[in-house]
Amino acid sequence: MTHRVFLVDDHAMVRAGVRAELGDAVDVVGEAADVPTAIEGIRATRPDVVLLDVHLPGGDGRAVLEALRGELPDVRWLALSVSDAAEDVIAVIRAGARGYVTKTISGPDLLDALRRVADGDVVFSPRLAGFVLDAFSAGPAAPAPAEEVTDPGLDLLSAREREVMQLLARGYTYREIGSRLFISVKTVESHASNVLRKLQLSNRNELTRWAATNRLL
């Protein structure tokens, strides 16, 4: 069964990219580039999931969500954004989105996330899960508890990968990590590559920042 998806993003290229990546795996029932068009289109098509860009001209994507969540309780919302700032994530989650992924996500992963959200799961990019959970445990303002939280981030990594991740975040070079763990530089490269891919990070600086903000150092 293909889920019915509505796209909201002000960049036509992004919408085209999402369409191309998703292919026939889902049914894209409509698109919108701004808040009014999105509200109208979603109201008309009643999709299973709305893939919602957080930053839109003429109001946040959150405005769309808040305008319709009462009216269309069966619609699930997955936030899509370039931003990984905690405030953006938490704001849209509090508004009612069932997930939040960044635009660095791969096509297959996006498809998987859409399906999970449509099925009622809660989905985050691995690197975001940490402070989303922090925010929920700290501030008791969240209404709906998550049935299932996928991608707890660290749990994606094997024990060895976690080990390498820590040393990467602490600034050690591949060579230093290798001699510290008594493995070759090439093995460290493998683990590092896996870590970055699994956490959807593109280089070790993002890893360092991620680890620092999540107090994993």
Next chain:
Amino acid sequence: MTHRVFLVDDHAMVRAGVRAELGDAVDVVGEAADVPTAIEGIRATRPDVVLLDVHLPGGDGRAVLEALRGELPDVRWLALSVSDAAEDVIAVIRAGARGYVTKTISGPDLLDALRRVADGDVVFSPRLAGFVLDAFSAGPAAPAPAEEVTDPGLDLLSAREREVMQLLARGYTYREIGSRLFISVKTVESHASNVLRKLQLSNRNELTRWAATNRLL
């Protein structure tokens, strides 16, 4: 005039390295590898400055300082550590040390730091100065005000260097920083190199970590 210095560090190699680096520029009147030996030696030799490792077996280096500061008020203390954790720094400064440098410091810089401390100045590694000042401005528990604070860290950097530093810490590549600031990649390289040297960091990962722990992002 050569200052009389006492070394406290549990690693013989570190003590040997300090001796070698300092050469005849100072008079090393004694060494110790643990707390009791240090207390005894310092009491016997009454040096101008004690170069004190923060982490010692059988008690912190702070124990040495607290045991002797009342008895020997003329002795100046310079903390030497591998740690740049805020709590370590602040604890030993509050205990009465007149400075704190990490073991990444160069020989000439260490000599300079020792002389400054012996002369009554307060000396920090540039990257530590930030949160030391923060701690003092936040918690008013510090007894002795510093006559002169050298190396205020961020203040070491020019305006342009601070700008580049921020973007570096945020993970932008040299190329991206260049196009964002409308300067060439080579100029970015120059600024980056200056930033790392001035903050005594060896690569941009350490910079990212430093900026993250100091909330400069």
Next chain:
DNA sequence: GAGACCATCAGGGAAACCCCCGAACCGACC
């Protein structure tokens, strides 16, 4: 036993990083 995952390592290559040197221009300061 086949498949899936993990850990280990290799070769190769593009890009980025970091440093060395030198140079030019400019403004401030003595």
Next chain:
DNA sequence: GGTCGGTTCGGGGGTTTCCCTGATGGTCTC
């Protein structure tokens, strides 16, 4: 007028990062 520091670049070169393909062997599960 000279010196100093900041900002702007260039050449050159070694190191590091990151990805690609591919290979081996171990464990675990179905």
